[in-house]
Amino acid sequence: MRMRPTLSWTPPAGLRPGTTDPEPVADALRSGEVLVLSGAGISTESGIPDYRGEGGSLSRHTPMTYQEFTASAQARRRYWARSHLGWRTFGRARPNAGHRAVAAFGRRGLLSGVITQNVDGLHQAAGSEGVVELHGSLERVVCLSCGTFASRREVACRLADANPGFEPVAAGLNPDGDADLTDGQVGDFRVVPCSRCAGVLKPDVVFFGESVPPQRVARCRELVDGAGSLLVLGSSLTVMSGLRFVRQAARAGKPVLIVNHDPTRGDEHALTRVALPLGPTLTTLADRLGIPLDDRTAT
Numbered sequence: 601m602r603m604r605p606t607l608s609w610t611p612p613a614g615l616r617p618g619t620t621d622p623e624p625v626a627d628a629l630r631s632g633e634v635l636v637l638s639g640a641g642i643s644t645e646s647g648i649p650d651y652r653g654e655g656g657s658l659s660r661h662t663p664m665t666y667q668e669f670t671a672s673a674q675a676r677r678r679y680w681a682r683s684h685l686g687w688r689t690f691g692r693a694r695p696n697a698g699h700r701a702v703a704a705f706g707r708r709g710l711l712s713g714v715i716t717q718n719v720d721g722l723h724q725a726a727g728s729e730g731v732v733e734l735h736g737s738l739e740r741v742v743c744l745s746c747g748t749f750a751s752r753r754e755v756a757c758r759l760a761d762a763n764p765g766f767e768p769v770a771a772g773l774n775p776d777g778d779a780d781l782t783d784g785q786v787g788d789f790r791v792v793p794c795s796r797c798a799g800v801l802k803p804d805v806v807f808f809g810e811s812v813p814p815q816r817v818a819r820c821r822e823l824v825d826g827a828g829s830l831l832v833l834g835s836s837l838t839v840m841s842g843l844r845f846v847r848q849a850a851r852a853g854k855p856v857l858i859v860n861h862d863p864t865r866g867d868e869h870a871l872t873r874v875a876l877p878l879g880p881t882l883t884t885l886a887d888r889l890g891i892p893l894d895d896r897t898a899t
Contacts, residue, residue: 611863618863618875625831625857625874625881626888629710633828636702637845638716638723641834641860645696645879647689648720649773650834664778666810669802670744673791676800679778681789683803684759685770686779687752690738695726698833700893701882703727708891713823717835717842719777719805732819734812734841736805738777745799755792755801762790777803812841824848829855834878837866846870 628634640650668675695703703726705711715732716723721739723731741755742748760766766789770779794801806812824830830849837843843865849856850869858864858873859881867873874881886893 611867615863615867616873618861618873620874620876621872622859622874622876622881622885624872625859626885628829628831628855628857629705629885629889631828632710633712633826634705634710634831635712635823635827635829635849636705636714636831636833637835637842638702638714638718638833639835639837639842639860640718641836642698642702642878643693643696643718643720643722644834645698645877646693646720646722647773648693663774663808666807668809669807670800677789677791678781678783678786680759680791681763681766681786682770682778682781684756684763684766684789685768685781686773686777687738687756689773689779690720690777691752693720693722695722697879697893698882699723699726699728701879701886701891702833704886704891704893705889708889710889712827715820715823715845719803732816732823734806734816734820736803738803738805740804741801742804743794743797743799744802746794746797748794748796749804750795750801752803758792758795759790762792806841817844820845821848824854825852827854829857832856832858832860832864832866832870833882834860835864836860836862837864 644650664679669679699722702723706728713730714723714728715734717734719735719738721737739752741750741752768781768785770781772780793799824845835842837846846856846866846869856870858866858870859878860873861875
């Protein structure tokens with residue numbers, strides 16, 4: 601039996617409830633130097649489900665762990681079959697109003713940076729620059745033997761050639777681009793090796809049970825140190841990879857503001873949590889600040 605990673609968090613009694621007033625977030629943006637930390641919740645309106653919200657994928661899906669992926673050829677077959685199918689849908693996702701609002705805030709000089717826990721590339725597609733991808737990107741594939749990188753599209757073409765007629769119908773899609781397939785649907789799916797050394801290929805993303813590269817963590821800590829405030833968008837902050845930056849900001853006396861419908865593990869450190877949908881809320885904030893979402897000429 602596969603072990604489920606420890607991914608849950610139970611809100612403690614007495615946690616301050618969320619608000620429906622986004623004005624404190626508007627005030628922070630007016631002051632500038634806001635560092636954005638985004639999670640899966642910002643991409644749900646683009647058709648990519650989150651892990652823990654209502655109907656989140658953890659209720660039906662156990663994410664692949666690094667230990668399982670590296671130890672088992674069958675696990676790699678299952679992962680690549682599901683990910684290959686999911687990539688077709690994942691790769692067609694487009695930025696929503698939340699991503700466009702973050703990009704617009706950046707163009708107006710209100711942000712000091714963007715850190716995302718997502719692997720979907722939608723912040724960049726919306727026009728945000730200098731995004732730190734905390735958990736990597738599904739756009740890249742890395743060889744675990746020689747370290748060579750390849751584009752996901754190239755590997756997808758190789759997988760398609762190796763598995764003609766592979767067209768199962770998935771029960772759902774997950775935030776990591778992994779489609780829900782049964783073992784029967786996976787069948788004898790063929791995994792392709794590194795084209796340089798024939799080693800094991802892995803998407804350049806941080807799996808559960810794997811550590812974020814230290815240099816990436818250090819870069820994020822530098823961004824927190826240089827920010828005026830931290831704005832968390834669509835993250836439950838359940839895992840330490842994102843929560844540590846909230847704690848760092850709070851220790852430094854920097855305001856932490858959260859926009860997330862459900863309680864988060866960082867609420868106790870936050871000035872406010874706005875319990876509203878992200879897209880409409882960020883659109884409202886842009887309107888209050890007089891910022892068109894798609895004004896690419898703004899400075």
